[in-house]
Amino acid sequence: MIQVDDLAKSYGRVVAVDGLSLRVEEGSIMGLIGPNGAGKTTTIKIILGLLKPERGFVRVFDEEPWDNPDIKPKIGVIYERAYFPSRHKVFDYLKRVCRIFGKPESRAREVLALTRLEDAHDRTVKALSAGMLQKFAVAHALIKEPRLIIADEPTSNLDPEARRELLDLILQLHRDENVTFLISSHVLPELSRICESVAIINKGKVWAAGSLTELSEKLEARTTRISTDNPEALGELIRKLEYVSRVEVDSRGVSVGVLAGEDERLYEDVPRLAKKAEAKIVGIETGTASLEELFRLAVKSGQGEDRRWEKADHS
Amino acid sequence: MGKGRPFLEIFTYALDEDYRFPILEIFAFLFALGTFVFADFAGGYDRTGETMAYSLVSTLCGFPLMFIFVVLILKNVAYGLGSDLDRGVMQTLFSYPLKRRHILTARLLSSLGIAVLLFLGIQIFGLFLLAPDILATYSSTVFLTYAAHVCSPALLLAGLLLLLTLRLKRGGLALIIGVVLFFAGLIVSGLMTSIAYGTGSDLSLKIWAVINPNSALQAYYYHMGTSGFLFGGETWVPSFSEVLLYLGAGYLIVAVLFIVGYIYFDRRLEI
Numbered sequence: 001m002i003q004v005d006d007l008a009k010s011y012g013r014v015v016a017v018d019g020l021s022l023r024v025e026e027g028s029i030m031g032l033i034g035p036n037g038a039g040k041t042t043t044i045k046i047i048l049g050l051l052k053p054e055r056g057f058v059r060v061f062d063e064e065p066w067d068n069p070d071i072k073p074k075i076g077v078i079y080e081r082a083y084f085p086s087r088h089k090v091f092d093y094l095k096r097v098c099r100i101f102g103k104p105e106s107r108a109r110e111v112l113a114l115t116r117l118e119d120a121h122d123r124t125v126k127a128l129s130a131g132m133l134q135k136f137a138v139a140h141a142l143i144k145e146p147r148l149i150i151a152d153e154p155t156s157n158l159d160p161e162a163r164r165e166l167l168d169l170i171l172q173l174h175r176d177e178n179v180t181f182l183i184s185s186h187v188l189p190e191l192s193r194i195c196e197s198v199a200i201i202n203k204g205k206v207w208a209a210g211s212l213t214e215l216s217e218k219l220e221a222r223t224t225r226i227s228t229d230n231p232e233a234l235g236e237l238i239r240k241l242e243y244v245s246r247v248e249v250d251s252r253g254v255s256v257g258v259l260a261g262e263d264e265r266l267y268e269d270v271p272r273l274a275k276k277a278e279a280k281i282v283g284i285e286t287g288t289a290s291l292e293e294l295f296r297l298a299v300k301s302g303q304g305e306d307r308r309w310e311k312a313d314h315s
Numbered sequence: 316m317g318k319g320r321p322f323l324e325i326f327t328y329a330l331d332e333d334y335r336f337p338i339l340e341i342f343a344f345l346f347a348l349g350t351f352v353f354a355d356f357a358g359g360y361d362r363t364g365e366t367m368a369y370s371l372v373s374t375l376c377g378f379p380l381m382f383i384f385v386v387l388i389l390k391n392v393a394y395g396l397g398s399d400l401d402r403g404v405m406q407t408l409f410s411y412p413l414k415r416r417h418i419l420t421a422r423l424l425s426s427l428g429i430a431v432l433l434f435l436g437i438q439i440f441g442l443f444l445l446a447p448d449i450l451a452t453y454s455s456t457v458f459l460t461y462a463a464h465v466c467s468p469a470l471l472l473a474g475l476l477l478l479l480t481l482r483l484k485r486g487g488l489a490l491i492i493g494v495v496l497f498f499a500g501l502i503v504s505g506l507m508t509s510i511a512y513g514t515g516s517d518l519s520l521k522i523w524a525v526i527n528p529n530s531a532l533q534a535y536y537y538h539m540g541t542s543g544f545l546f547g548g549e550t551w552v553p554s555f556s557e558v559l560l561y562l563g564a565g566y567l568i569v570a571v572l573f574i575v576g577y578i579y580f581d582r583r584l585e586i
Contacts, residue, residue, distance in 0.1 A: 050409060051585045067581065069412040077410050083403030085332050096328060100321045100411050140407075 001026045001148055001180050002047060007056035008204075009042050016042040017053070018204035024182050026147075029174055031191035032184040033295050034201035040184040041080075043201065044152050047182070048077060060148070073101055076141030078134075080153035086126035090117065090136060093125060094143060101144040111139040114169065130157040138166060142173075149173070151183045155190060163187075167194050188291040200294060213288050220259050221245075221289035221297060224266055227253040230279035237273040241266070246293055253282075257293040321413050322421055329425035333391050342383065368453035369536040371446060372460040373529070375438055382497065384434045385469055389493040391426030393476045397486020405586050419580045427473055431465060456536075459562070463529040466565040468500050471526065474572025481579050484586070504530065517551035524553070528565035531558045 002024035009017040017039040024030045032040050045051040046058055049065035058064065061071050084093065094108035112118050115135045120128060128136060134157040141149055149170075155163045171194055173179040185191050191198060192212070199209040208215050216222065228234050235249035238256055243265060246257030258266055263286045274281050289297075399405045399422070408418050438461065442450045450457060472493055480489040507523040507530075524531035534551055535558045553561065 045585075048410075050406060052583075067415045069414055072410055072412040075410070077406075079403070079406065081403065083407050085328060085404055085407075087332060088328070096324050097411075100324045102320070 001061065002182060003057070003059045004043070004047065005057040007043065007046060007058065008054045009039075009046060009051060010054060015204055017046070020056070020201070020205055022199055022206055022209065024148075024180060026180055027174075027178045028197060029170070029181040029183065029195050031195035031198040031291075032182060032201060033186070033188065033191060033198055033291065035295075038201040039204040040201055041152055042204075044150055044182070044184060048075070048150060073144050074147045076144060076146035076149040078137050078141050078149065078151040078154045080156050084125045084133075084136065084140070087124060089122055089124055090128070091121045094139060097140060097143045103143060103145070107143055107145075111142045114142060115139040116165065131159055131162055134158055135162065135166075138169070145177075146179065148180045148182070151181065151185075153185055154183065155185065155187055163190065170194055188295055192291045198291065198294075208294070212291060212294070215294050216288035219289070219294065219297060220261070221293055222258050222263050222286050223289050223293055224256045224258055224263050224284065224286040225253060226256065226270060226284045227282040228274065228279045229282070230277055233277035234270075234274055234279040237277050238266075238270075241269060246296060255290070257289060257296070258286075321411055322417050325408060325411065325413065325418060326421040326424055329395070329422050330429065333395050333425050333429070364449075365453055365456045366536045368449045368456040369460050369532065371449055372438075372442070372457050373464070373533070375441070376461070376464040381464065381468065384430070385472060385497050386494070387434075388427060388430045388469055388473050389476055389490055389497075391430055392423070392473050393480045393489035393493055394486040395426045396422055396477070397480040397484065397489050400480070400484040400586060401486055403586070409586070415581050415584070416577055419577060423477075427470075431469070434469075435461060435465070459558075460529075460532060463532045463562055463565070466562065466569060467527040467529065468497055470569045471565070471572070472496055472500075474569050474576065477576040478572060478579070481576060481584055500527070511551070520551050524561045525564045526568065528558070528562040531561040 002022065004020060004022040007017050007020040007022075008015075016037075020039060020043060022043070032043070034040050042051060046053050047060060047065060049068060052066060061074055063071050065071060088096070091108060091112065094111065095105045098105050098107050112121065115138050117132065117135050117139055120132055120136070125133070125136065134154070138154070141151075155166055158166060167190055170181060170183075174181060174194075181194075183191065183195065197209065197211050198215065200207045200215070208218055210218065226234065226238075231249045231252065231254050235247050235254045238244060238254060239247045243262045244256055244258055246255075248255040256266060267284065270281065270284060399408065405418075409415070411418070413421075439450070442457070475496060476489055476493045479492055480486060483489055504523060504527065507519040510519040511517055520530065520534070524534075531553050535553050535555065
């Protein structure tokens with residue numbers, strides 16, 4: 001559905017995207033993650049035909065996206081900041097968009113209901129709060145019943161309840177209508193919840209792409225979960241181990257990021273450290289690395305601190 | 316899906332955004348009527364009917380009224396289009412099923428086309444109310460005079476502002492530059508006349524007439540059948556066909572500016 005090969009784009013001397021390649025298959029939900037300035041928004045804008053790449057190949061629905069009106073009815077867009085003519089009333093503007101895309105005006109009511117914006121029916125767009133404006137952007141994107149939705153930080157202005165509702169809506173659209181999603185976000189737990197695959201971008205390149213399990217395998221990253229009655233003290237001692245990449249402590253235990261193979265060393269060290277911390281180990285298990293861990297590794301890799309990413313298949 | 320409906324929807328969206336209660340236009344209309352009441356169209360010259368018609372329309376298109384009109388156009392072109400780019404509304408418009416050039420056309424029809432129609436509508440309605448005989452008898456002179464005044468400064472500045480707005484992507488700044496250019500045009504006009512007096516050559520006037528065809532029209536009508544005023548012993552009095560050439564050149568410059576704007580918007584504009 002989206003095919004990007006060897007994409008390059010600079011702003012003056014600043015290289016935003018440099019040899020980026022990406023595939024988004026029909027019916028998938030792909031997350032795009034990376035630190036600020038990694039090239040996510042530039043990539044999305046090129047895919048949407050708002051920017052011209054200096055090099056590379058971009059196809060959306062097998063077509064060139066730049067100034068191509070034929071693909072517009074198939075793509076819904078949700079930007080981080082929603083941009084709409086401010087003087088229009090919410091319902092009036094949605095009706096106008098219905099007419100633009102040849103949809104019945106009843107579709108405007110449907111998307112208002114889907115996004116729980118019925119109360120804002122008669123408000124002008126400029127009178128909407130940031131969260132409501134974001135919901136309006138979602139409603140606007142849904143009007144045309146798109147086959148693909150591209151979202152750049154779609155939950156950034158939403159409160160927790162609205163975030164949950166939007167994520168549920170994404171899953172519902174994906175499940176019931178087989179809508180494909182490409183979602184850029186910094187809120188990694190959200191992406192973990194909804195995305196079937198992720199592409200990690202850093203310094204204008206896709207450093208790794210695939211499902212969490214595939215990425216964990218490719219990047220040899222693991223997360224070991226240790227359940228204990230004294231997570232603070234144990235966490236402090238584990239942090240001092242040189243082969244540990246990340247330690248997160250919560251009320252019920254410690255999550256430790258390690259490389260594949262290093263988890264064996266951790267299993268050996270934990271009983272000794274638990275004794276020293278006067279902590280009782282309730283359980284210990286190793287699984288795939290969390291998205292946060294993978295993201296953190298990508299950032300470190302971009303800073304030249306970790307070379308494992310170079311081994312990863314970047315397709 | 317037909318392209319007509321999306322185009323009309325974006326055009327009416329732009330109209331909704333550009334126009335509110337037409338206070339500027341009403342002010343312009345009242346001003347036009349006031350001008351008719353108080354103006355001295357003979358202006359001390361020995362007038363023919365055509366010269367009178369030219370003088371009448373030129374007075375109506377004089378500084379305050381033209382300034383209001385230019386501000387209206389610049390506000391719509393620079394501020395309307397610029398704000399769409401600046402605030403990101405253009406990203407939303409680009410998500411609609413229209414070619415870029417059609418989006419720009421819809422936007423310009425609203426910002427420029429309607430402003431020109433309003434201006435001419437008010438003017439010609441005022442002329443019809445107060446001097447119907449001039450409008451009926453010297454319609455070609457009236458038409459030429461309006462064509463010259465609309466060409467420069469209005470359309471010329473609008474074309475420049477279009478390019479500036481697309482390049483800067485900031486409406487406010489483009490608007491300020493547009494107003495500065497308007498006043499710069501007045502200064503340059505005076506400067507060119509001074510140069511002509513000083514050097515005794517009409518070259519500067521001819522160059523200026525390419526940019527501002529009204530100056531050729533003015534020279535033609537004001538000196539029609541008169542000795543006119545002299546500078547350096549010579550009077551520059553273009554023939555009627557020369558006047559048409561200058562007018563054509565003026566519109567050619569305007570057309571080039573808009574074509575460049577369209578090409579830039581179509582092929583280069585990144586948002």
